[in-house]
Amino acid sequence: MSGHDHHDHHHHDHDNHFTPIEARVKALESLMVEKGYVDPAALDAIIETYETKVGPRNGARVVAKAWTDPAYAERLKADGTAAVAELSYGGRGGEHIVAVFNTCEEHNLIVCTLCSCYPWPVLGLPPVWYKSPPYRSKAVIDPRGVLADFGVTLPEGQRIRVWDSTAETRFLVIPLRPAGTEGWSEEQLAAIVTRDSMIGTGLPQLDAAS
């Protein structure tokens, strides 16, 4: 939210005014502060974390490590939360992360049909489309059509497996390592791992490598 201010100033610069929803959020916040459930400084820290420190680059590092370190990949398969914590990622939204590995036979796709559960510590906050009713329903009814919407065509024989996230279990797709990346460093590999490839709506982008 760079360019915005989330303290007590309003973002219009000519006067002070709260829209109804802004006043409502302030009301809920001040109520919880008054009851001692929330510390305003903690709110600012949470916002800062999610805006600057948490994002799909975290997940990309996890994927790159799994590609280059078979022992890490095994640990990631066995216990996603613990393996992700090895890279110091964790916390709210990451209590139970399950890594689902793409194979030549099976492509994994993540959705949350209920609302928008998402592995925050490794992917940041979900994109708009992930939260949208069309994605949430179409991913289940017509996953191949969803991939087509995202410009992804899978090989004929590759099945699609859809995983429905919940508040307890959040999935992270480990895409297949593209051919032609032999000998690349973890850092080079992480650069081609897109957010969408870890949701299953995309594939690693070789042209993203610098």
Next chain:
Amino acid sequence: MNRPDAALSEALFAGTPIPRDAEGPVFAEPWQAQAFALVVALQNRGVFTADEWAQALGAEIREAVAAGGCRDGSDYYERWCEALEHLLIAKGLTSHDGVDALAASWARAAEATPHGKPIVLANDPLAG
């Protein structure tokens, strides 16, 4: 494995194209970030669980879609705020009228605060 709720998905599906975004800012406006952080903080504090929150948010979104509300997800944080308010009411921590009154007080306080000064509730001219 998790079994997606096909009936729910079908009910939500209207053939609308999926909105796309770049990897841009995650919050469109500051109040969305505040509302998001508030829910994270209240979960951290154990005021409600992650599951209670997912149920509350899911119910709110379903209701809005069933009522013919917007289907592209752009009203997501409005639903987020309603879910939070309803959950806090269900927990006996506030009431609809209580939030109404406090929101009105904040709105008056904002109007009464000179530009550049922090808006505090005490600036509400009607504050007791």
